[in-house]
Amino acid sequence: xxxxxxxxAAGHLREMAGRLTPGGVAVGxxxxxxxxxxxxxxxQSVSYARVELHLVQGNFxxxxxxxxxxxxxxxxxxxxxxxxxxDQLETSGRGFSFLRxxxxxxxxxTDQQLTAAEVVNDYSxxxxxxxxxxxxxxxxxxxxxxxxxRRRNARRIERTEELAGIITAAVGGRRGRTHxxxxxxxxxxxxVGDEVGQLTRGLPQVAELLxxxxxLAIITFHSLEDKIVKGSLKPFSRHGGRxxxxxxxxxxxxxxxxxxxxxxxxxRSAKLRVYEKVRVTKAEAE
Ligand SMILES: C[S@@+](CC[C@H](N)C(=O)[O-])C[C@H]1O[C@@H](n2cnc3c(N)ncnc32)[C@H](O)[C@@H]1O
Numbered sequence: 001x002x003x004x005x006x007x008x009a010a011g012h013l014r015e016m017a018g019r020l021t022p023g024g025v026a027v028g029x030x031x032x033x034x035x036x037x038x039x040x041x042x043x044q045s046v047s048y049a050r051v052e053l054h055l056v057q058g059n060f061x062x063x064x065x066x067x068x069x070x071x072x073x074x075x076x077x078x079x080x081x082x083x084x085x086x087d088q089l090e091t092s093g094r095g096f097s098f099l100r101x102x103x104x105x106x107x108x109x110t111d112q113q114l115t116a117a118e119v120v121n122d123y124s125x126x127x128x129x130x131x132x133x134x135x136x137x138x139x140x141x142x143x144x145x146x147x148x149x150r151r152r153n154a155r156r157i158e159r160t161e162e163l164a165g166i167i168t169a170a171v172g173g174r175r176g177r178t179h180x181x182x183x184x185x186x187x188x189x190x191x192v193g194d195e196v197g198q199l200t201r202g203l204p205q206v207a208e209l210l211x212x213x214x215x216l217a218i219i220t221f222h223s224l225e226d227k228i229v230k231g232s233l234k235p236f237s238r239h240g241g242r243x244x245x246x247x248x249x250x251x252x253x254x255x256x257x258x259x260x261x262x263x264x265x266x267x268r269s270a271k272l273r274v275y276e277k278v279r280v281t282k283a284e285a286e
Pocket of ligand 1: 005006007008009010011012013029030031032035058059060061081082083084085086108193198199
């Protein structure tokens, strides 16, 4: 069984499904209902006679429950390709990009309550500053939070262009090649999507879901995600006597080469790590 927990446009799942032996099971999960619908269309050519395909709208933080509902256990391969899809960034109209003037929404799951407009307008200045500093790794977090609060005292901030303008004015223009709003937009998106919480909850469930010999490949884009991946899998990386398995990392961290970054600039901060669930014999455990 192959499982893609960040289905997106189904590019990876199509590849994975093509490698399954007949009768194999492919599962795709995404919290964005629109991604799941588009993936369904993309995967129409996958032979249902050959592969049992399940596409599910849901959070990978609930993956244990999702798989239990499907009655499936023991994944041979699990993929997590974190972050945003190109569709969400470029065409969803949900305000993920400061390059387009859109409502401040930033929800991947449009059924959830919290939106970017609520974070920007209703969080305290201290909370805003913390989020921008921690999730955005933004050194000017205080100045940006102050500027946002000053503006919102006059009227609610509802659109991306206005927010990007406030941030640019607060930090004083472009720094190198990065737009001044990049880090703050990333921080707000991570807060709206509870990205840290979902990853922290999901990874132990993935460790349980893997079959012995099963592998997790995870692509991260942010140093905080790297920290969570390492921290959440660490308790499983040593045999604690509770189980007859442990999680080990295979090989080194894989980064894109210059040619890949040239073709796909958004891959520049990507890191791919691969983990395997291995059986621990009694002798090894002792
Ligand atoms: C980088 S894209 C994946 C692209 C995909 N690998 C492909 O081949 O097209 C990330 C996807 O993960 C989804 N996602 C992010 N966090 C999620 C979560 N907690 N649970 C489920 N899906 C999530 C997003 O909605 C987005 O569609």
